[in-house]
Amino acid sequence: MMGCALRFGLLGPPVLYDACGTRDAHDTCGAPDVRAVGSPKVRALLAALLLEAGRVVPVGSLKDTLWGGAPPASAQASLHNHVTRLRRLLDDPERLRATPPGYLLRVDEGELDVHVFERHLAVARGAHAARDWELVVRECLSALALWRGAPLSGLPSEVGGYAFVQRLREARLLLEDWRYDAELAVGGSRLGALVPELAALAAEHPLRESYHRQLMLALHRTGRRAEALAVHRDLRSRLVGELGVEPGPGVREAHVEVLRGTPGTPGTPTAPARPGVPARPAVPAAPAMPTVPAVPVGPAAPAGVATPAAPAGAAMPAVPATPVAPDAFAVPAAPAALATPAGVAASVAPAVPAASAVPAAPRVPGGSAASSAPDARGVSGAPAVRSGPGRSGPAVPGEADTPPPHT
The missing domain is CATH 1.25.40.10 (Tetratricopeptide repeat domain)
Structure with a gap:
């Protein structure tokens, strides 16, 4: 609740509050009465002084606020007139004093709505951190009750205060957040x-x-x-x-x-849980998967009973081999013929038959014999090279037994 000490308001268009609002039957102070400032120049002057509450505002800054960057020649006299009109609206004319190089407006603690708003904001922040939801609701509602609209609304841009307005708007959003968090926690x-x-x-x-x-x-x-x-x-x-x-x-x-x-x-x-409301039953856990039984191999022979032997001469039935998937990375075994160097020779080079052996060269008349070595080609079974007077080249079959003609 707003106290009787409130005098000035910036949470909305700049206003003045009366010393005390309407009193109820118990003689307690209610919400203070609001008095709007009709003159735009006086309203802008009040806002400029409240933005620097308790500090001296230079005359040059006040002229820029009222007339922008081009004050008239009579700006000094006009400013003095606006200050006089504002003093008449105040509960105490001594609040606004001429202090070189400008003017100072005295604002006591708790008299400006922005200061009261920030005090409630600080208490609500601590209560929200401590999860004191009842206190959070009270403080947030008290702070939000001071909000009459956008801060400094209805003023020319020359007044400034953009950062001031943005800070207050964000603070209001935080108060709304905390208030609804507390309301959800309290429930009901x-x-x-x-x-x-x-x-x-x-x-x-x-x-x-x-x-x-x-x-x-x-x-x-x-x-x-x-x-x-x-x-x-x-x-x-x-x-x-x-x-x-x-x-x-x-x-x-x-x-x-x-x-x-x-x-x-x-x-x-x-x-929190409300009395009389049963708690929600817990969700049962999923059932465990059943264990797969082992595949039975067969009944074991009783103790002391011998297993009958197979009859003599009876062949054991062939047990089919369990197919095994080929390993993609296995290297195939080498053939048996390639296991040894001898096997390599046997599998690569065919054996030479005995019938293809080179026959011994017949003796030639005159005491010379043909060479028993194979020809230069090294092929088995090739005809032998004949040597003799006036002859060269391969021998002709049947010619070896024919004597040379006599001349």
Whole structure:
């Protein structure tokens, strides 16, 4: 709840708060009354002074805020008039003082909504880390109640404060994340009311995974499992199609919870068990595979009984050999004929028959005999070379027994 100390607001258009809001029957202070600043120049002047609360803002910076980079010749007098008008709106005119080289607006602790917002943010961060979900919900709701719209809205760009606005917007998104994490952890009847809020946030931030994760869990825990799976499918297709990335671990854990139908998984806030609700039965383990029995070989002979011998002369039946798959890498054995060098000679070179031996050369008249060596070709059975007077070349069959003619 906002206290009576609040005086200034920047979480939205710059405004002023009254000293105290409407009091209830117990005389407790309610929400402070808001007084809008009508003049655009006075509103821009108030924002420039609040952005530097407690510090002196030079006159040159104030002129740039009110008129941009081209202030008129009467800018000094006009600035003095706007300062006077702002003093009249303040609860204490002494808050705004002329301090060379500019002006200073005094802001006490707890009087600016941004400071109160950041204090709630710090407490909520610590409570979220400690998993104190009730405190997280309270602090987040108190901080978000101060938010009236986009910070510094309705002001010209000359006011600046872009980094200031972005920081506050990101802080608000964090508060929303923590608040819904806490709501999901607490559970109860509030889960059904979270679905439309989370659906609106997921549509506003289509690439922010935390809101989609929380929407999946809220749908699943309220019995809308198919819709939860559809949220995951749409988010994943968007991330993969536009960014080329898969969902993060938080979304994956929520998806596993939806698929398994479990109440929660580590890493995500899980609703505690409610009284009167039976626990989900454990899933039985898969049965073990049966053991394959060994193939029986045959009954063993009883002790003391001799195995009958085969009758004499009876041939033992041939036992077919078990076919063995050939080994692709085995090297075939060499033939028996190639086992030894002698076998190599016997298998490669055929034996020479005895009938083909070279016959002894007949004796020639005159005491000379033909050479018994084979011819130069070394082929068995070739005719012998004849030697004699006036003769050369191979011998003619039958000619060796014919004497030479007499002259």
